Amino acid sequence: GFQLRNPRIKGTDGPGLYLDTGTRDAVIQGSVFMGNGFSSYDPDKLIRSPRRSDAAKREAIAIDASSGHAILNNTFRDNADGGVYLYKNCWEYAANANQIPRTGGANNNRIEGNRFRNETRAVWLAERADRDLHSWGCGDPVVYEHDGAKYYRDYAQDNVVAGNRFENVHIGVQIMDNNNTVRDNV
Numbered sequence: 001g002f003q004l005r006n007p008r009i010k011g012t013d014g015p016g017l018y019l020d021t022g023t024r025d026a027v028i029q030g031s032v033f034m035g036n037g038f039s040s041y042d043p044d045k046l047i048r049s050p051r052r053s054d055a056a057k058r059e060a061i062a063i064d065a066s067s068g069h070a071i072l073n074n075t076f077r078d079n080a081d082g083g084v085y086l087y088k089n090c091w092e093y094a095a096n097a098n099q100i101p102r103t104g105g106a107n108n109n110r111i112e113g114n115r116f117r118n119e120t121r122a123v124w125l126a127e128r129a130d131r132d133l134h135s136w137g138c139g140d141p142v143v144y145e146h147d148g149a150k151y152y153r154d155y156a157q158d159n160v161v162a163g164n165r166f167e168n169v170h171i172g173v174q175i176m177d178n179n180n181t182v183r184d185n186v
Helices: none
Strands: 003-005 008-010 017-019 027-029 032-034 039-042 047-050 061-064 070-072 075-077 084-087 110-112 115-117 121-125 142-146 149-152 160-162 165-167 171-175 181-183
Touching: none
Parallel strands: 003 027, 008 032, 017 061, 027 070, 032 075, 061 084, 070 110, 075 115, 084 121, 110 160, 115 165, 121 171, 160 181
Antiparallel strands: 039 047, 142 149
16 A cells, blocks of 8 residues: 655666565556666675666566556656566466465556656566466466476456557557456557
C-alpha cells in the first residue's frame, strides 16, 4: 500500500523501481522514469559497468509476482529495455537458501494514463514466457524443454493497460498471458 508520487528516477543501473513478491497495492503516480537499466553495479568493488547484451538491459519498472498496483499518469522515456514489465520469476537460483519461490503472478495491476516515449517495449505482460532460462537454476517446474533450453510458466493475468500514450515505441503492449484488458491507448 505504499505510494510513490512525483519523483524523477533517472539513471539507475537496474530497474528504476522493482516491485518484488509480497508487495501489494502500491500507487506509482506522476513520476518520471528516464534512462534506467543501462549498467550493472558491483557493491563490493563499488564499480559500475555497462550491460553489454540486450538480454541484460533492464526496464523502468519491474513487477515480479506482485499484484494490485496502480501505475498512473507517469512518464517513461529512454530506458534501456522498456517501460513496465510484469512477470513471475521462476524461483531463479533456487539452490541458494536466500531465494524464495514466487507463489503468485503479476496479476490485477492497472497501468493507466502513462506516456511512453523512445522505448523498445512500453508494457510487457508475462515478460519471461518465451525466454530460455536454463542457466538460471529455476526451482519451478519446466513446461517445455528442447536442446538444453528450458522454459517456465510465466503469470501476468487480469491486468488493465488503458489510456496510455505511446510515442516512438517499437512495441506498445506485448501480451504473453491470458485474461488481460488493453483499451483506449494511442
